[in-house]
Amino acid sequence: METFFNPSSVAVIGASNTFLNLAATICNLLKHNNYHGRVYAVNRKGEAVHGCPGYTSVLDIPDTVDLAVILLSAQHVPQIVRDCGEKGIKNIIIESAGFSEAGGDGHRLQAEMEGYLTRYGMRLLGPNCLGTLNTHNGFCCFYGFIPEKYGEGFVAPGTISYIIQSGGIGVLVLDSFTRDVCKVNKMVSIGNKSDIDEADLIEYFDSDNTEVIGMYLENVRNGSKLMDAAMKTRKPILAFKVGRTSEGSKAAMSHTAGMANNDVIFESACRQAGIIRLKSISELHSMPKIFTTMPLLRGNRIAVVTNSGAFGGIAADLLVEAGLEMAVLSEETQAKLAKTGQLFNAKNPVDLGPAMAKQMFLDIFEILLSADEVDGLLPVPNVWQDVVLEAIIELVKMCRHYEKPAALYIPNAIEKILHIRSKYQIPVFESPEEATRALAVSHQQHNYLLKKERHAYERNNIKGNGKEAESAVGV
Amino acid sequence: METFFNPSSVAVIGASNTFLNLAATICNLLKHNNYHGRVYAVNRKGEAVHGCPGYTSVLDIPDTVDLAVILLSAQHVPQIVRDCGEKGIKNIIIESAGFSEAGGDGHRLQAEMEGYLTRYGMRLLGPNCLGTLNTHNGFCCFYGFIPEKYGEGFVAPGTISYIIQSGGIGVLVLDSFTRDVCKVNKMVSIGNKSDIDEADLIEYFDSDNTEVIGMYLENVRNGSKLMDAAMKTRKPILAFKVGRTSEGSKAAMSHTAGMANNDVIFESACRQAGIIRLKSISELHSMPKIFTTMPLLRGNRIAVVTNSGAFGGIAADLLVEAGLEMAVLSEETQAKLAKTGQLFNAKNPVDLGPAMAKQMFLDIFEILLSADEVDGLLPVPNVWQDVVLEAIIELVKMCRHYEKPAALYIPNAIEKILHIRSKYQIPVFESPEEATRALAVSHQQHNYLLKKERHAYERNNIKGNGKEAESAVGV
Numbered sequence: 001m002e003t004f005f006n007p008s009s010v011a012v013i014g015a016s017n018t019f020l021n022l023a024a025t026i027c028n029l030l031k032h033n034n035y036h037g038r039v040y041a042v043n044r045k046g047e048a049v050h051g052c053p054g055y056t057s058v059l060d061i062p063d064t065v066d067l068a069v070i071l072l073s074a075q076h077v078p079q080i081v082r083d084c085g086e087k088g089i090k091n092i093i094i095e096s097a098g099f100s101e102a103g104g105d106g107h108r109l110q111a112e113m114e115g116y117l118t119r120y121g122m123r124l125l126g127p128n129c130l131g132t133l134n135t136h137n138g139f140c141c142f143y144g145f146i147p148e149k150y151g152e153g154f155v156a157p158g159t160i161s162y163i164i165q166s167g168g169i170g171v172l173v174l175d176s177f178t179r180d181v182c183k184v185n186k187m188v189s190i191g192n193k194s195d196i197d198e199a200d201l202i203e204y205f206d207s208d209n210t211e212v213i214g215m216y217l218e219n220v221r222n223g224s225k226l227m228d229a230a231m232k233t234r235k236p237i238l239a240f241k242v243g244r245t246s247e248g249s250k251a252a253m254s255h256t257a258g259m260a261n262n263d264v265i266f267e268s269a270c271r272q273a274g275i276i277r278l279k280s281i282s283e284l285h286s287m288p289k290i291f292t293t294m295p296l297l298r299g300n301r302i303a304v305v306t307n308s309g310a311f312g313g314i315a316a317d318l319l320v321e322a323g324l325e326m327a328v329l330s331e332e333t334q335a336k337l338a339k340t341g342q343l344f345n346a347k348n349p350v351d352l353g354p355a356m357a358k359q360m361f362l363d364i365f366e367i368l369l370s371a372d373e374v375d376g377l378l379p380v381p382n383v384w385q386d387v388v389l390e391a392i393i394e395l396v397k398m399c400r401h402y403e404k405p406a407a408l409y410i411p412n413a414i415e416k417i418l419h420i421r422s423k424y425q426i427p428v429f430e431s432p433e434e435a436t437r438a439l440a441v442s443h444q445q446h447n448y449l450l451k452k453e454r455h456a457y458e459r460n461n462i463k464g465n466g467k468e469a470e471s472a473v474g475v
Numbered sequence: 476m477e478t479f480f481n482p483s484s485v486a487v488i489g490a491s492n493t494f495l496n497l498a499a500t501i502c503n504l505l506k507h508n509n510y511h512g513r514v515y516a517v518n519r520k521g522e523a524v525h526g527c528p529g530y531t532s533v534l535d536i537p538d539t540v541d542l543a544v545i546l547l548s549a550q551h552v553p554q555i556v557r558d559c560g561e562k563g564i565k566n567i568i569i570e571s572a573g574f575s576e577a578g579g580d581g582h583r584l585q586a587e588m589e590g591y592l593t594r595y596g597m598r599l600l601g602p603n604c605l606g607t608l609n610t611h612n613g614f615c616c617f618y619g620f621i622p623e624k625y626g627e628g629f630v631a632p633g634t635i636s637y638i639i640q641s642g643g644i645g646v647l648v649l650d651s652f653t654r655d656v657c658k659v660n661k662m663v664s665i666g667n668k669s670d671i672d673e674a675d676l677i678e679y680f681d682s683d684n685t686e687v688i689g690m691y692l693e694n695v696r697n698g699s700k701l702m703d704a705a706m707k708t709r710k711p712i713l714a715f716k717v718g719r720t721s722e723g724s725k726a727a728m729s730h731t732a733g734m735a736n737n738d739v740i741f742e743s744a745c746r747q748a749g750i751i752r753l754k755s756i757s758e759l760h761s762m763p764k765i766f767t768t769m770p771l772l773r774g775n776r777i778a779v780v781t782n783s784g785a786f787g788g789i790a791a792d793l794l795v796e797a798g799l800e801m802a803v804l805s806e807e808t809q810a811k812l813a814k815t816g817q818l819f820n821a822k823n824p825v826d827l828g829p830a831m832a833k834q835m836f837l838d839i840f841e842i843l844l845s846a847d848e849v850d851g852l853l854p855v856p857n858v859w860q861d862v863v864l865e866a867i868i869e870l871v872k873m874c875r876h877y878e879k880p881a882a883l884y885i886p887n888a889i890e891k892i893l894h895i896r897s898k899y900q901i902p903v904f905e906s907p908e909e910a911t912r913a914l915a916v917s918h919q920q921h922n923y924l925l926k927k928e929r930h931a932y933e934r935n936n937i938k939g940n941g942k943e944a945e946s947a948v949g950v
Binding site: 172175178179216218242244245247250280304308310312314317382 | 786
């Protein structure tokens, strides 16, 4: 699978100098992104494209080819796939549409192409997809993608890998990361997934430098394969699936040739296999940072820290509605808090009032993180003064030290939040709902891993009481 | 009530040149905002503040005073209120905290002050509040507020009026509007509302140039008064209330001296009185534009228009989950749509595929808006080309012509959405969830007005069947 993301040599089949040729944008992109592999263009005239040497057939390329990227009209594809087989190419991405999702003749073309794949033992990504992106080596075969349209950081290297069944969603996710503290590792658009599917890719991302796996799915063809793959990894898997309603399911069918899936079955599969089901597309890019920047939430008792009275109540409502609890602070903790300065409220929510001293923030964070009755923090500080931001930068380090997470929200217009987040590189969420949800999702992952360890322990030691397993989890 | 927002002369009591004097920020603000009324400062030394003439007592001001704004420590307030009464001032804003919300001595001070109010027949806003803001005449007595911190458009005049029980939320709302298509008319922070409450203000906003009323509440003291006021207006009332859970309710109590309210009762009051209950703080600024820029949604059948296949399914799921329906397009409508160009899908969701001609967008919008089986639109267009934005500008006009709303979402990173929205002044929502919710909220308001008209009709004409009433609603 590694070759799909890190090929030494690529043939872009269909790339020419014709006006608006989509495959040519791939050649352009590979040059632009500083990809260091060899790139060949294949077209009728055998002409070079954006500096990539051109040939009339892959069979003429005087080099081994690791990966073929095919983007030309569907009726020519089966023949090209055969050529690739003859050339000894083992990995193929078909980006063209017009196969089973289009109905009619598409089914025949799909069957013919699949015949060649079997005959030559080739692996296929697609058809009807955008292919792959690897931010670490500059490899990207997303067609129609114009890097100049996006700011720096759009494809900055990171550790979140995405499996997506829609190119549009992929671009939206990448674009949303430009102003965030975590970035994308690899992204793969699976389209009709006639061979490689989400399960194969979960297995692969379990083995590489990925920290969090995100998925956008329109259908699931092989549920038990997906569950098996998901259950083998300890990495968080975050999935958004279209088709929660029959109307949504029908709409998705026309997009990527899926079957209408029963959502109840998917939901139960997620629960069993520890897949965290996302509630909105925006959670695809907003949730990963709770995993990449913070320890898991090991209990459900949260302390809210704010200097904006209103947000104490708002946060309390949200935490309870998300299945978490407002931590009940001990007398001892309250006494320690009261000593830090003039607090409005030393109970949870802890309300600092107008106090703006950095040390006071730090003391409060430390008292709460070290309190046995607190499992995590939901700080909602106004950041009128820079000292508060400095305290937040320290808080992120403290969270790692105490192995308890904090989900931050700063009550400001969204533009200012984005500005602060990227300038100070602190994991701020965009709404109190998002911050609360991040805590819930972190706790869900912790509980899943705990259950997993317990099962493993029980299998190995029937008489064990699970206590040891419990203590082994949560890092 | 008008005087609270449009006084000819104001005394700011407590404003001095002492370092960090909060009341002085109000004098500064009134000068900065081009407020044309007369402003007097009252302090111990009788010194002028930011160019406002100073006096040691309101009784010394050689002018009538329409409004007194009081911001000094609570123990001095009752005496000052008596002076105001003697001076003949009928309208008072007390911004100081330390009254009943603080407990202890605060209760006594509150009672003493209330005694003077009754004796002199004065109306009071507060205590423990920020006062009022009127974007149309530059009047604003929010203390601590530094206009230079915010961009232009922060207090640009608009038509949405807010009643808020937290200054922080007020600033957040104002700041969020800087990049939106609608703006604030008036804002009032009600604090402990020992006299004037949300009901009085709803009544006032029903009579002024307000189009939409937004509320942030931490408690409701007089539920039936609120319901009566709400039922008298046809303007949409959008309310967010803290304290949906007992934990949230407890946290809010420490903030603005409220009682824990039973949320079930509030919920039922909202339903009866046509108050639209908001699900998040961000809806306070995101929802009004569906009312200010679009006609009400009179039925629940929505057509989705997209050129991003994924969003067809996403929108369909969201609409159904919000209690709306995917419109079933007639054969005739589908035939008309098919004639506009190379569509991916002429059924609902209508998928334009990669087509980018302005006329094609316009034709599709017009066909759908004029179709009997469609009540409103949820367009999710990619705006790679400017022509799409031009078509959207036309769409807004078409919606008014056909008296059907469209809730727009553009699949882009949030920063780009904000940029497009403010540059082109089109009512774009920030997520597909928000756009769907706006349609649901619009339909809720329509249904409430319809029910209201029906009741009125039935009262006037027992034998009426309500048909005529139905046709009278919905503009």
